[in-house]
Amino acid sequence: xxxxxxxxxxxxxxxxxxxxxxxxxxxxxxxxxxxxxxxxxxxxxxxxxxxxxxxxxxxxxxxxxxxxxxxxxxxxxxxxxxxxxxxxxxxxxxxxxxxxxxxxxxxxxxxxxxxxxxxxxxxxxxxxxxxxxxxxxxxxxxxxxxxxxxxxxxxxxxxxxxxxxxxxxxxxxxxxxxxxxxxxxxxxxxxxxxxxxxxxxxxxxxxxxxxxxxxxxxxxxxxxxxxxxxxxxxxxxxxxxxxxxxxxxxxxxxxxxxxxxxxxxxxxxxxxxxxxxxxxxxxxxxxxxxxxxxxxxxxxxxxxxxxxxxxxxxxxxxxxxxxxxxxxxxxxxxxxxxxxxxxxxxxxxxxxxxxxxxxxxxxxxxxxxxxxxxxxxxxxxxxxxxxxxxxxxxxxxxxxxxxxxxxxxxxxxxxxxxxxxxxxxxxxxxxxxxxxxxxxxxxxxxxxxxxxxxxxxxxxxxxxxxxxxxxxxxxxxxxxxxxxxxxx
Amino acid sequence: xxxxxxxxxxxxxxxxxxxxxxxxxxxxxxxxxxxxxxxxxxxxxxxxxxxxxxxxxxxxxxxxxxxxxxxxxxxxxxxxxxxxxxxxxxxxxxxxxxxxxxxxxxxxxxxxxxxxxxxxxxxxxxxxxxxxxx
Numbered sequence: 001x002x003x004x005x006x007x008x009x010x011x012x013x014x015x016x017x018x019x020x021x022x023x024x025x026x027x028x029x030x031x032x033x034x035x036x037x038x039x040x041x042x043x044x045x046x047x048x049x050x051x052x053x054x055x056x057x058x059x060x061x062x063x064x065x066x067x068x069x070x071x072x073x074x075x076x077x078x079x080x081x082x083x084x085x086x087x088x089x090x091x092x093x094x095x096x097x098x099x100x101x102x103x104x105x106x107x108x109x110x111x112x113x114x115x116x117x118x119x120x121x122x123x124x125x126x127x128x129x130x131x132x133x134x135x136x137x138x139x140x141x142x143x144x145x146x147x148x149x150x151x152x153x154x155x156x157x158x159x160x161x162x163x164x165x166x167x168x169x170x171x172x173x174x175x176x177x178x179x180x181x182x183x184x185x186x187x188x189x190x191x192x193x194x195x196x197x198x199x200x201x202x203x204x205x206x207x208x209x210x211x212x213x214x215x216x217x218x219x220x221x222x223x224x225x226x227x228x229x230x231x232x233x234x235x236x237x238x239x240x241x242x243x244x245x246x247x248x249x250x251x252x253x254x255x256x257x258x259x260x261x262x263x264x265x266x267x268x269x270x271x272x273x274x275x276x277x278x279x280x281x282x283x284x285x286x287x288x289x290x291x292x293x294x295x296x297x298x299x300x301x302x303x304x305x306x307x308x309x310x311x312x313x314x315x316x317x318x319x320x321x322x323x324x325x326x327x328x329x330x331x332x333x334x335x336x337x338x339x340x341x342x343x344x345x346x347x348x349x350x351x352x353x354x355x356x357x358x359x360x361x362x363x364x365x366x367x368x369x370x371x372x373x374x375x376x377x378x379x380x381x382x383x384x385x386x387x388x389x390x391x392x393x394x395x396x397x398x399x400x401x402x403x404x405x406x407x408x409x410x411x412x413x414x415x416x417x418x419x420x421x422x423x424x425x426x427x428x429x430x431x432x433x434x435x436x437x438x439x440x441x442x443x444x445x446x447x448x449x450x451x452x453x454x455x456x457x458x459x460x461x462x463x464x465x466x467x468x469x470x471x472x473x474x475x476x477x478x479x480x481x482x483x484x485x486x487x488x
Numbered sequence: 489x490x491x492x493x494x495x496x497x498x499x500x501x502x503x504x505x506x507x508x509x510x511x512x513x514x515x516x517x518x519x520x521x522x523x524x525x526x527x528x529x530x531x532x533x534x535x536x537x538x539x540x541x542x543x544x545x546x547x548x549x550x551x552x553x554x555x556x557x558x559x560x561x562x563x564x565x566x567x568x569x570x571x572x573x574x575x576x577x578x579x580x581x582x583x584x585x586x587x588x589x590x591x592x593x594x595x596x597x598x599x600x601x602x603x604x605x606x607x608x609x610x611x612x613x614x615x616x617x618x619x620x621x622x
Contacts, residue, residue: 102523102525
C-alpha cells in the first residue's frame, strides 16, 4: 500500500521554519551633493553647437539635470556622471574631459580613505552592496585587513548563494558566559541555572562615534537604529539621557573604570552593561551579577600587548563578554601601535584556546571596523562580533573633516542639527543592511551556514604575510652576498 | 556682519589648500577654500551664483597661463573672469568682487603674496551690497 502524504503537512502550524532575519532597508537620498571621484571639465568656449551634441545623448542626462550647489559650491554633474566617457570621446572639439576631483581626495584621512567614505555613503543611501563593475580597480593586497583574502571556494554552490540562496545562513551570535558542560538530573532537568545569554541577529554592535557635531541627536539615531535592527548600541552611561529610555533594552551603557553605582536605576532597564577594565573589575562584575543576575556584563580591555594575558585572566575569573579595544586606525594603543587589530584578536583568541576557555566567553573587537569585510575578517581572526562606530557617522554623510573635534561644532558641513532622527536612523539601518548582505555573501562563498562557525577559522583565509614568508621568500631567495644578476 | 571670501584654488597652483587656511589669519573674514582640478573648472555662472549666496569676494587662484596643465585652462578662465566682471558692472555691482590671481606652481612666496592681495581686497570692499538688501 502506498501512503500519500499531503504536502505541505496539514497538521503543522504555518511557522514551520524560523523567521528569517530581515533588515528593512529603504532608500534615503543624501541631503548634500555627493563628492565624486572624478570631475568633468567642460570648456564651452569654441563650442561648435553641433546639431547632435554629445551632451544631449548622455545616458543619464547629466548635462540636462546639471546644477550648481550653492551650499557646497560644487557642480552637481559630477555626482550624476557615470564616467562612460561618451561626451569626452564624442565632442569633435575635445572640449569635455575628466580629471580627478581634489575635493574627493580631501575626504577622510589615512585610514578612512575617500573610497571607504564613498562606499559607505552609497550603502547608507541604498542599503545595497556597492558594485564597482568593469573590473576591480583597487590594490590586490595591503596592510591590516587588506592582507587577508577570504575563501571563495563554494561560490558556485547555488543553494547557499548568500542573500538569494535557498538555504538559510544565520548571522546570529550569543553574548554571555557559556557553561563548558551541562549537568542533568535523573529526570533530565538541568541541575543549575545557566547564565543568561543575549542573542543578537547580527554580529555587530553599534557604538557612539568618538566625534560628531550633535552628539545628542546622534545618540537618538543610534538608539532608533538599534531598535530597528534588534541590535544594541553602546553608549557612555552619562550620555544616556531620559529621551533614550524608551530604547533602554537596546542600549548597553558603558561605565568608566571604577565608576559604577549598583543603585543606578538604568541597570534594571537594560539587558547588558560594559565596565572598563581595572584591578577591581572582577569584584564589580560579581557584585552586579549578585544584584542583577539577568544582566550581561561586558568588560572593555585595551588591545595592548598585555591584552591576551588579561583577557585570559578575566575569562578564568568569570567574565562573560570581553571587548578588545583598538584605536580608530585598528591598531593597538600605546606600545602596541605597530600591531594591527587582526593580530591582537588572534593573540587573544589563541590565548583563550590555550587555556581551554574560548567557548566560555564572548570576545568582541572594536576600533577601525570600517568595511563590511572587516566584520567577517575579524571573526575569522577569532572574535564573536565587532563594534562599529565611525561608519555610522559616515552613513550620515559625514566627511570626517573633524571640525567638531577642533571645537568648531558650529561649522559642521553636513549640518547634523538639521538631520531628523528618523532619516539618520534609516541611513544607519541601510548601512547595516548592506553589511549584513555582504556578510551573507562571504559566508555563502565559503559554504558556511552560520557565522558562529566562522569564529577563529583562519583556514578560511589566506594571510599575505604568511604567504610571503612561507612560500614566496624561499622561492625567490638568493644566497647571501650574491649579486642581483645571479640566476638570470 | 562677517565678511565671506570664497577661493577656488587650482590644485596645481595650490597643492595644499590648508596652506591658504592657515595663512589667512583673519578671524573676522570667513574663508572657504575649494580645491579644483583646474581653474577652468569654474564657469562664469558659478562665479555669479557664488557671489549671490551672498559671498563678499569670489576669487580664483590658478596657474600662469603658459604653465596650465591643460594648456588652455588658465587662459579660458581669464576670459570668463573678464566676462563676469563686465556682467557685474552692467548690473551695478562692483566688478572687483570677482577676480583671479595667477601663480607659478610651487612658488610659495608668490602664493602668499596673492593671498595677501586677496585679504586686502576683501578688507577694502567690505560686505557685499546684496547683504544689505537682505
